[in-house]
Amino acid sequence: xxxxxxxxxxxDALFGRIEAIFRRAGMNEVQAGAMARxxxxxxxxxxxxxxxxxxxxxxxxxxxxxxxxxAVPVLSPDDGSALVRVDARGGFANAAxxxxxxxxxxxxxxxxxxxxxxxxxxxxxxLWPEVEAVTAHGLAAMVMCPSYATVxxxxxxxxxxxxxPFAFGxxxxxxxxxxFDFATSVAARxxxxxxxxxxxxxxxxxALDADGNPTTDPEAALAGAMLPFGGxxxxxxxxxxxxxxxxxIGDLTSPEVLDYLGTTTLAPRHGELILAFSPGAFxxxxxGDPFARxxxxxxxxxxxxxxxxxxxxxxxxxxxxxxxxTLSAEETAxxxxxxVSGLDAI
Amino acid sequence: xxxxxxxxxxxDALFGRIEAIFRRAGMNEVQAGAMARxxxxxxxxxxxxxxxxxxxxxxxxxxxxxxxxxAVPVLSPDDGSALVRVDARGGFANAAxxxxxxxxxxxxxxxxxxxxxxxxxxxxxxLWPEVEAVTAHGLAAMVMCPSYATVxxxxxxxxxxxxxPFAFGxxxxxxxxxxFDFATSVAARxxxxxxxxxxxxxxxxxALDADGNPTTDPEAALAGAMLPFGGxxxxxxxxxxxxxxxxxIGDLTSPEVLDYLGTTTLAPRHGELILAFSPGAFxxxxxGDPFARxxxxxxxxxxxxxxxxxxxxxxxxxxxxxxxxTLSAEETAxxxxxxVSGLDAI
Numbered sequence: 224x225x226x227x228x229x230x231x232x233x234x235d236a237l238f239g240r241i242e243a244i245f246r247r248a249g250m251n252e253v254q255a256g257a258m259a260r261x262x263x264x265x266x267x268x269x270x271x272x273x274x275x276x277x278x279x280x281x282x283x284x285x286x287x288x289x290x291x292x293x294a295v296p297v298l299s300p301d302d303g304s305a306l307v308r309v310d311a312r313g314g315f316a317n318a319a320x321x322x323x324x325x326x327x328x329x330x331x332x333x334x335x336x337x338x339x340x341x342x343x344x345x346x347x348x349x350l351w352p353e354v355e356a357v358t359a360h361g362l363a364a365m366v367m368c369p370s371y372a373t374v375x376x377x378x379x380x381x382x383x384x385x386x387x388p389f390a391f392g393x394x395x396x397x398x399x400x401x402x403f404d405f406a407t408s409v410a411a412r413x414x415x416x417x418x419x420x421x422x423x424x425x426x427x428x429x430a431l432d433a434d435g436n437p438t439t440d441p442e443a444a445l446a447g448a449m450l451p452f453g454g455x456x457x458x459x460x461x462x463x464x465x466x467x468x469x470x471x472i473g474d475l476t477s478p479e480v481l482d483y484l485g486t487t488t489l490a491p492r493h494g495e496l497i498l499a500f501s502p503g504a505f506x507x508x509x510x511g512d513p514f515a516r517x518x519x520x521x522x523x524x525x526x527x528x529x530x531x532x533x534x535x536x537x538x539x540x541x542x543x544x545x546x547x548x549t550l551s552a553e554e555t556a557x558x559x560x561x562x563v564s565g566l567d568a569i
Numbered sequence: 570x571x572x573x574x575x576x577x578x579x580x581d582a583l584f585g586r587i588e589a590i591f592r593r594a595g596m597n598e599v600q601a602g603a604m605a606r607x608x609x610x611x612x613x614x615x616x617x618x619x620x621x622x623x624x625x626x627x628x629x630x631x632x633x634x635x636x637x638x639x640a641v642p643v644l645s646p647d648d649g650s651a652l653v654r655v656d657a658r659g660g661f662a663n664a665a666x667x668x669x670x671x672x673x674x675x676x677x678x679x680x681x682x683x684x685x686x687x688x689x690x691x692x693x694x695x696l697w698p699e700v701e702a703v704t705a706h707g708l709a710a711m712v713m714c715p716s717y718a719t720v721x722x723x724x725x726x727x728x729x730x731x732x733x734p735f736a737f738g739x740x741x742x743x744x745x746x747x748x749f750d751f752a753t754s755v756a757a758r759x760x761x762x763x764x765x766x767x768x769x770x771x772x773x774x775x776a777l778d779a780d781g782n783p784t785t786d787p788e789a790a791l792a793g794a795m796l797p798f799g800g801x802x803x804x805x806x807x808x809x810x811x812x813x814x815x816x817x818i819g820d821l822t823s824p825e826v827l828d829y830l831g832t833t834t835l836a837p838r839h840g841e842l843i844l845a846f847s848p849g850a851f852x853x854x855x856x857g858d859p860f861a862r863x864x865x866x867x868x869x870x871x872x873x874x875x876x877x878x879x880x881x882x883x884x885x886x887x888x889x890x891x892x893x894x895t896l897s898a899e900e901t902a903x904x905x906x907x908x909v910s911g912l913d914a915i
Binding site: 303306333335337338340363365375377379381389393401403454457458459463465467470471472473476478502507509511513516520523524 | 649651652679680681682683684686688709711721722723725726727729735749751753799801802803804805806808809811812813816817818819820822824846850851852855856859863866870873874875876878
């Protein structure tokens, strides 16, 4: 069947459609709104892996009872510290993040830096929407969270670490922020799965089989362990994420998440750590304007033919804003099915 | 000439000898003491690249007038923020770090997290001594600083980023802390130099020549650019370090350091960023003891045959403490020469 050409949607229209699906599935206003915002942003930026594709996983996790679709996150009162605590109450991280962001920004401005700790949340969105939201306040951001135990530490053989994303952002005055957001595994688990479906061998260095031997067989890799990016250095950073964004904040580590869910097909339940830094406060009294100096660094990177991370994403965003977002007939039909049948469509 | 067997030195004795060399070279008590402490620690831990080998570079930088050997660092008064500022006054970073550490620890305990900013310092020591000093206060630490422009961003061709070290530590109650400290380049510049001296080709993926083409020729690599570890991910982390620990703190970036020094043979002048986190404050009110939970994670890493970073170093330290530190006859002769001739030995 050839999909018929479909009219492009505005981002607002796509947001409305996703939000309605989540409301139909029993999510309350804050949960549905926050999740619809990040998945719309993913689709708008042509991050297909973090766009409407994730609606199904969201609904599956709701249906499995592993996330509270009615959760109303709670912000702890200001205790004078640099820590902003949000209890997600078993809901999605994004609703908790939206609640805590104004306080994180205020605290970082007052103290120079601050941390938002989100506990008891389910996280399945990309981290860059949160990074960008912090940079919109003129602050730099560092964000990390555990995942499921699917990655072996370098030198080891068994899945222990998660794909543990690490993200960072720097605010820019007249353009999109400098943002990176990547898995600390050499590849995302979804990429291994795509190789399996295509019957293609994996590149060397991606994975181990169940006996701990290097493998390029996707099937064997999925039964074994993925490897960290950058050898022992990436392994160390991934371990740091387990320590800071799992253990330190009193929330689950990647092996504990896998124990809790018993599967990697549901969205992971854990905590999240968001650090915010005020360049204005840090640079105070020092020569030079930090934002102007950063532009010189970015120009030196671009000027030699290298790319800033996220440049492709920002270009896709501009195109989506100008021309709208076009979904395929299959995608449109799936959204319609979700809207009509709710959790029964899963 | 066969070196005659030499009696091992205690760490205190080695410290005394290095400190005397630095005092003889015109360094004041705080500068000589702090630098002798970190270089003794390097030698003790069998980090030969960051032990007495660095005395010569220290003296060369003093002689070139690129560091102030008489600097007395100044701690800014507590402004109620999470930022502890130390002006190194053109001296070595380590003296400034020692001055600011008690205040960093107090501030992190009070606010949950805090940052020490060191400005106008010269840095040539490893970062792990500082990381360990923070963990000794029961705090987690993240430390970073720029370097010289010797590394091309991924996708680029020209040296722009430094080897920008990234270090982290987690305190452990009954054993040495979890510590990593690595260059964000695929290899340290010294390793390229060692290949050159040995007439050995570099592994693939380490470097580009002056025209921006991949090379395994060490000579061509030294005239060209090194590459970041882990491809675009390491490149992004290295850029983050330029932004946070250079630009944000109002100090030099790696290209600016190279402009200032005009050479990579002197110790780099810039700033340094040290973040301290209180696991006790972050985990407050949450289930589980973060230190006990971290031990379970470390056991799961070691239990599958992987190593924790720094384990080799801690083993060497134990051996040095038990058996003393044995220098070669050449090393001993060099120390004697430095002590007798001061900066004239350079």
